[in-house]
Amino acid sequence: xxxxxxxxxxxxxxxxxxxxxxxxxxxxxxxxxxxxxxxxxxxxxxxxxxxxxxxxxxxxxxxxxxxxxxxxxxxxxxxxxxxxxxxxxxxxxxxxxxxxxxxxxxxxxxxxxxxxxxxxxxxxxxxxxxxxxxxxxxxxxxxxxxxxxxxxxxxxxxxxxxxxxxxxxxxxxxxxxxxxxxxxxxxxxxxxxxxxxxxxxxxxxxxxxxxxxxxxxxxxxxxxxxxxxxxxxxxxxxxxxxxxxxxxxxxxxxxxxxxxxxxxxxxxxxxxxxxxxxxxxxxxxxxxxxxxxxxxxxxxxxxxxxxxxxxxxxxxxxxxxxxxxxxxxxxxxxxxxxxxxxxxxxxxxxxxxxxxxxxxxxxxxxxxxxxxxxxxxxxxxxxxxxxxxxxxxxxxxxxxxxxxxxxxxxxxxxxxxxxxxxxxxxxxxxxxxxxxxxxxxxxxxxxxxxxxxxxxxxxxxx
Ligand SMILES: NC(=O)C1=CN([C@@H]2O[C@H](COP(=O)(O)OP(=O)(O)OC[C@H]3O[C@@H](n4cnc5c(N)ncnc54)[C@H](OP(=O)(O)O)[C@@H]3O)[C@@H](O)[C@H]2O)[C@@H](O)CC1
Ligand SMILES: [K+]
Numbered sequence: 001x002x003x004x005x006x007x008x009x010x011x012x013x014x015x016x017x018x019x020x021x022x023x024x025x026x027x028x029x030x031x032x033x034x035x036x037x038x039x040x041x042x043x044x045x046x047x048x049x050x051x052x053x054x055x056x057x058x059x060x061x062x063x064x065x066x067x068x069x070x071x072x073x074x075x076x077x078x079x080x081x082x083x084x085x086x087x088x089x090x091x092x093x094x095x096x097x098x099x100x101x102x103x104x105x106x107x108x109x110x111x112x113x114x115x116x117x118x119x120x121x122x123x124x125x126x127x128x129x130x131x132x133x134x135x136x137x138x139x140x141x142x143x144x145x146x147x148x149x150x151x152x153x154x155x156x157x158x159x160x161x162x163x164x165x166x167x168x169x170x171x172x173x174x175x176x177x178x179x180x181x182x183x184x185x186x187x188x189x190x191x192x193x194x195x196x197x198x199x200x201x202x203x204x205x206x207x208x209x210x211x212x213x214x215x216x217x218x219x220x221x222x223x224x225x226x227x228x229x230x231x232x233x234x235x236x237x238x239x240x241x242x243x244x245x246x247x248x249x250x251x252x253x254x255x256x257x258x259x260x261x262x263x264x265x266x267x268x269x270x271x272x273x274x275x276x277x278x279x280x281x282x283x284x285x286x287x288x289x290x291x292x293x294x295x296x297x298x299x300x301x302x303x304x305x306x307x308x309x310x311x312x313x314x315x316x317x318x319x320x321x322x323x324x325x326x327x328x329x330x331x332x333x334x335x336x337x338x339x340x341x342x343x344x345x346x347x348x349x350x351x352x353x354x355x356x357x358x359x360x361x362x363x364x365x366x367x368x369x370x371x372x373x374x375x376x377x378x379x380x381x382x383x384x385x386x387x388x389x390x391x392x393x394x395x396x397x398x399x400x401x402x403x404x405x406x407x408x409x410x411x412x413x414x415x416x417x418x419x420x421x422x423x424x425x426x427x428x429x430x431x432x433x434x435x436x437x438x439x440x441x442x443x444x445x446x447x448x449x450x451x452x453x454x455x456x457x458x459x460x461x462x
Contacts, residue, residue, distance in 0.1 A: 120151075310330050338354055
């Protein structure tokens with residue numbers, strides 16, 4: 001996993017002091033980072049338009065224009081004269097080698113957005129909105145320098161933001177790039193090094209981490225002398241809609257759990273691979289409850305919640321106040337945003353809209369985890385957040401093919417499967433969430449037809 005920082009300005013400052021560097025050196029490295037990417041990816045003489053604002057993000061762009069000058073057909077558009085000292089210096093340097101300045105933007109092969117970086121400090125004015133809108137409409141390959149212009153430091157977009165194919169961010173990953181809203185603007189994310197050892201960022205404390213594919217730990221079996229009980233027995237509590245329990249059960253069974261039983265009062269029609277019972281199994285090692293549950297008697301629910309077994313709580317359960325008494329060290333919660341706002345309300349933390357939550361996901365996850373530090377929370381979204389106490393892990397591999405009924409039931413089943421097999425809760429959530437999203441990524445047909453069954457099939461091939 002990689003570290004993510006809420007802000008890097010103070011880190012840059014510390015690096016300058018520790019290593020006797022200067023802002024100029026950091027900026028040169030920042031621009032070289034983008035230059036290298038462009039030089040590697042594009043043919044010589046392609047048309048590049050760099051659009052620079054008045055701050056140091058703009059200064060990065062002016063430096064980049066100098067670095068690419070004569071190697072590509074570079075044009076530099078300034079929204080205004082640079083305001084910063086270093087921006088003025090970069091301008092002098094660019095002018096001294098006759099970089100080509102243009103008075104109008106145009107549809108180049110490549111557009112580099114250096115209008116605003118981390119210094120965006122107010123709502124966009126009309127000129128900036130028009131400019132970004134025009135740039136977005138061009139069919140160019142779009143690169144955002146540091147952060148797409150219009151995305152603020154909390155990862156919010158008030159009116160508009162530059163829609164990049166790739167964001168080349170300076171020094172280290174920033175939290176803003178991983179809000180759900182950001183997902184439609186950042187494109188791929190790459191870090192440009194600033195001439196500071198990686199170790200500097202690695203040794204700097206943070207509590208946010210970006211998951212990588214290598215963090216996936218599949219439930220390989222390491223002992224031959226085993227039997228089905230070795231790999232746990234998951235109980236999925238069924239309610240009004242048995243389909244959700246079946247999906248979760250099939251996902252769990254395919255992900256290695258030795259035995260999966262659906263617990264239901266009624267005799268249900270279920271797949272032959274899954275067992276059925278009316279009461280919790282004696283050798284049960286984990287429980288999944290909530291998916292398709294509907295209404296349930298409080299006393300029955302309480303009897304399940306008080307079992308000292310790892311549990312995944314999902315869906316309908318986030319509307320029942322009873323769970324507040326059981327938010328303990330056995331529990332994983334897997335709400336989607338609507339369910340999470342219900343939970344925040346039940347817990348008397350706050351009463352907010354989905355929009356408010358989606359604009360401030362990290363903030364509300366933190367508030368919830370401060371109040372319930374024993375619980376592991378997985379907040380669904382286009383960038384999944386897994387959190388416990390102070391620590392946050394972000395899975396950014398998800399894509400829109402997962403936006404479909406049943407995807408969440410697969411995820412709950414996968415987490416419960418790993419818990420039944422003995423994974424710790426955070427580790428189980430990390431590997432299950434990665435398996436879930438990577439299966440969707442590997443589905444190559446198109447981005448609309450993925451079904452829970454395809455997802456489960458994909459998980460078998462990871
Ligand atoms: N720190 C370092 O060592 C390194 C930093 N680096 C780079 O510096 C970038 C940060 O630079 P920054 O702090 O100068 O801010 P930046 O994003 O350019 O914007 C500020 C300008 O925009 C203006 N402005 C803001 N909002 C506006 C609005 N809504 N509508 C209109 N105008 C608005 C604002 O105007 P003002 O507030 O003065 O009115 C000001 O002029 C960072 O992202 C990275 O790319 C790298 O080179 C590596 C080394
Ligand atoms: K930018």
